[in-house]
Amino acid sequence: MPAPVLAPFPWTDVWGQDAAVEALRAAVEDPAALAHAWLITGPPGSGRSTLATAFAASLVAEGPDDEATMRQVLAGAHPDVTVLRTEKVIITIAEARALVERSYFGPSSGRYRVIVVEDADRMTERTSNVLLKALEEPPEQTVWVLCAPSEADLLPTIRSRVRSLRLREPDxxxxxxxxxxxxxxxxxxxxxxxxxxxxxxxxxxxxxxDDSARARRDQTLRAVLGTRGVSDAVEVAGQIVQAATDDAKALTAARDDAERRALLHTVGLAEGQAVPPAVRSQINALEDEQKQRARRSVRDGLDRVLTDMQSLFRDVIMLQFGREESLINQELAAELSVLATAWEPERTLVVLDHLAQTRESLERNVAPALALESLLVTVTSGRMP
Incomplete structure (x- = not known):
């Protein structure tokens, strides 16, 4: 398949979404066709956030030649563009209210004020209701851009107030x-x-x-395939949780340390100096935010493992129905073929169903080790515990 033709700046980082780019460029060029609330949907990794930011840059700039303004938006430094990207489990009501309040300010230097909400699917029903009025009757020069995996992830009342743009999955x-x-x-x-x-x-x-990331994925999937009983299930579940925790720490430790040092510098404290009571509340607030981010990072890591496991048993069911040409895990084809022969398709479907349930359980804060142990027992037995 030929590579997509690159669109002009600031759309150059948007990959494989030519139709979506053309729709948004047309909206920018024709104010009469510009909706004041948009919903960009697509699977993880499809470029929702990149597209939303490029759209914001084009809206704020005075024209296609105003690269200085567009680069300021892409760098996250323009005062007329507000981006909410949460690293917590949910977007809070307080965060939503702050966005609504900001949406009623006119643009300070650009043509529009743009509010981008990444991961809008992380809003609860109460939080979504905070946005309804602002989405229905936004100020003339304010544009909302919500991003989510699918329209079904948002309330019908939200969906009815936005123009939807569905991204395609790249091959x-x-x-x-x-x-x-x-x-x-x-x-x-x-x-x-x-x-x-x-x-x-x-x-x-x-x-x-990242060689270590590739090795971790391979080791995890081989461990799952090698699980033979309850003791194996407990051990492998523990290994998966520990790996996700270690990975999250590796990703967040440097950032956490930099944030703490920056805060101490802002309040005039040297590293190692005693923190006075007046500053302690700010340190505690930062630590709480970092803990929430770490929990989210661990959960995202576990969800990635579940996605990899889902691909494994998806390959098994494909082999069971004679579809050998589109395996995700081609490197494990021999092991998967043995499994596809030994199992009935019904057993594979039971495992896939439990994978979906495990993902839902983790979203409800079920203990990760217990949820994974239960899943791996199903893998070994072919029955739900």
Whole structure:
């Protein structure tokens, strides 16, 4: 498949979404066609946030030649663009109210004020209701852009107030080509990473450039395939949770330390100096925020493992129905073929159903180790506990 033609700046980082880019460019150029609330949906890694930011840059700029303003937006430094990207489990009512309040200010220097809400699916019903009035009757020069995996992830009342734009899923070859261009990775590794990431661009880039991430994924899936009883299930579940926790710490530790040092510097304290009571509340608030972010990071890591496991048993069911040409985990084809022969399709479907239930359980804050142990017992027995 030929590579998509790159759109002009600021759309150059949007990959494989030509129809969506053209729709948004047309809206920017024709104010009469510009909706004041948009919902950009697409699977994780499809480029929702990148597209939303490029749209915001085009809206705020005085025209296609105003690159200075557009670069300011892309750098996250323009006063007329507010982006809410939460690293917590949910978007809070307080955060939503702050956005609504900001949406009623006119633009300070650009043509529009733009409010971008990434992961809008993390709003509870009460939080979503805070946005309803602002989405229905926004000020003339305010544009809302919500991002979510699908329309079904938002309330019908929200969906009725926005113009929806659905992104397409890029194919493996296109994602692999993008990774090669961005990172210089070996094309074979880039293709494997794109396949294993199931076309999620961010995850594919990490797998292509991080040997340890690729090794962890392979070890985890082989451990799942090697689970033979309850004791194995308990051990492998513990290994998965520990790996997700260690990975989250590795991703957040440097950032946490930098944030703490920056806060201490702001209040005039040197590293190691005693924190006075007047500042302690700010330190505590920062630590609470970092803990919430760490919990979210662990949960996202576990969800990634479940996605990888889902691809494993999806491959098994494909083999059971004679579809050998589109395996995600081609490197494990021999082991998966043995499993596909030994199991009935009904057993594979039971495992896939329990995988979906496990994902829901983790979202409800069920203890990760218990949820994974239950899932792995199903893998070994073919029956729900």
């Amino acid at each position: 493996v070859a296109s994602v692999a080509e993008l990774i090669v261009r961005r990172t210089g990775a070996d094309p074979a590794i880039a293709e494997q990473a794109a396949r294993h990431a199931q076309r999620h661009i961010g995850m594919a880039q990490r797998l292509a450039t």
